[in-house]
Amino acid sequence: MRPGKIALFIFTVLGLLLLISVFSTSDRGVSSGIELPGFKIKYPTTSGFLQQEKAEANLLADSIVHAIEAVLPEEEFMPVIPDFSKIDTARLLRISWPEHKETYVNELHAYLESGRCRILHYGDSQLEGDRISGYLRNRLQGIYGGSGPGFLPIKQVYEQLAAEITVTGNWLRYAIFDPTQVKLADMNYGVYASVSRFTPIEIVSEDETKTEPLPLFTAGITIRPSGKSFSRLKQFNHIGLHYGNALVPVEVGVFVNGELIKESTLIADGAYHCFEIVTGSTPGEVHIELSGTISPDFYGLTLDGESGIQLDNIAMRGASGTIFSKMNASGF
CATH class of the missing domain: 2.60.120 (Jelly Rolls)
Structure with a gap:
């Protein structure tokens, strides 16, 4: 096939596709297509095909996004410091010792230093x-x-x-x-x-x-x-x-x-x-x-x-x- 015939075929197909877009309608820019009984064929409109449509501001969507992105004021965190002044330190035990602590410690040291423990x-x-x-x-x-x-x-x-x-x-x-x-x-x-x-x-x-x-x-x-x-x-x-x-x-x-x-x-x-x-x-x-x-x-x-x-x-x-x-x- 000659180049001229190939070019003619391409332009003919593009023309038919553009002609079909004339019958397509748009639903506020959300969807476009050709309405048929019982179903709808999705197809771009002529203005959409030629990229002539302008984006319309969706005020409802913008208000939702703005509400999500808004920075909410944070409450200042104040740590609660316990009052240790009321704790009886005399009752605190880090180690549980037997009744005679000094005797036990001396015996323990004797075992450790005995040469075989x-x-x-x-x-x-x-x-x-x-x-x-x-x-x-x-x-x-x-x-x-x-x-x-x-x-x-x-x-x-x-x-x-x-x-x-x-x-x-x-x-x-x-x-x-x-x-x-x-x-x-x-x-x-x-x-x-x-x-x-x-x-x-x-x-x-x-x-x-x-x-x-x-x-x-x-x-x-x-x-x-x-x-x-x-x-x-x-x-x-x-x-x-x-x-x-x-x-x-x-x-x-x-x-x-x-x-x-x-x-x-x-x-x-x-x-x-x-x-x-x-x-x-x-x-x-x-x-x-x-x-x-x-x-x-x-x-x-x-x-x-x-x-x-x-x-x-x-x-x-x-x-x-x-x-x-x-x-x-x-x-x-």
Whole structure:
């Protein structure tokens, strides 16, 4: 098609569109179109098509907008200052002291300065990961001496900042403050309110352990200093493996930096014991290998220095502190 014919076609179409706009009517500039029986075809008017319409002021809309944008006067705010002059300061207590305050303070200082003092810091989930406890421990150890992070559970349920604990084997954790778990029959959870086992809870008598053949289970615990904690917390050379309720002998092998330094057997008399590991300096890695048919209840690990303050972080998520009355007192 020639250019002339194309131009003629375009102008013809535009002319027809402009002609149709003659039949379009406007409703005060709100809408325009061609009225047909039963419906309306929206179409611009001739003046709208040629952009000849002038905007009309909508006084009603302008009045509404002006009312919204108007700045309302604010009332001056006058703070109410409480009258502290009527408070009896003699009745204010920042710390709840026992009856003989001076005697208590002197005894507390004596314990802190005794050269070996262990503090148990109980709390809820706010203490998890050694929060709060790590700061308090570092400050107290800086004043009274001491090193090491103290207590750590074997089976970890959240990240610990105090030390790196990794386990091998089928370790299970039983906590008295966890309502989703089966409770121990003797309710002996120790002072740390939870135990770890490398075999499930078995209802087995001592006679049955001597006659029934049981499979041998192995498990491991690897301990490393934390790279995220205070420098004092990274220094320890006294490691305690706390356990109880041992029904059968369990073999133990201790490796420090890959070298076997100790072999022994856990005492199977059902009572509480602490298997101690002492090194000359802070080890880069300690691995404890365990093997037995029935796991004892392991109350946890303690990583301590030679002397000074030891502060244990005992976080009990969801606990209100009422669990102690339910626990076996012999565990304390």
